[in-house]
Amino acid sequence: MTVAEAAGALGLEVLTGQPNLGKTITGACVSDLLSYVMGSAKAGNLWITIQVHPNVVGVGELLDLAAIVVADGQDPETATLENARQHGVTIMKSRDTAFVVAGRLYALGVT
């Protein structure tokens, strides 16, 4: 499944990184602890979090994540969005909780 397909299926709002929507999602990771994500997420994974500060972009960039989904209707900080645009990192927003986003992705076949 591509990032665009996931965004469409889950009604995610794409905030940055539109050119990367064709990337294939290789799996997903749900955590708000950055070191946990650094230690466990694989390249091409979708990262679901409620963290909104600029450092999430670094994690997404360093790990070559497919996209970051900010859950629970949280709004990323302005600096986060600027940082993400600069580094070509895709950030999407969901009104659903992290639990629901993860569950819906799993049901769609993302494991």
Added chain:
Amino acid sequence: MLGGGFFLAGRASGEVKRRLGETGLARELARRVVIATYEAEMNICIHAISGDVCVSVEGKGATVVATDRGPGIADVEQALVPGFSTASEKARELGFGAGMGLTNMQRCADSFKIESEVGCGTTVQMEFRPRPTDSEEKPG
């Protein structure tokens, strides 16, 4: 890099990632180096006054040396216990300070040495060598 500032944290690791992409290092090995470098950089930002991370590539392997000027670690053995952290409340709110940084470094590196002097600073030295599980693909 300077301690206490999270905004620029991760910038150095990003630069390391880009430079490693220009070397012939296997993709998975380069990934391990980047993760360990990031954790070292974050530790400097969270705990130290200032510090340097030096990454060198030799043949198919790499060495990372992170040196900081900071408070040092009183009990290194305790600091290495997964989940133990002395990070500030602010750092924890941002999702840092989960006590996983040194563990991640140990897991990524093939040799790991840490030396610390209280009131002076800490040095972490890590070596990365090819593993059978590393992809032979070049970084993309």
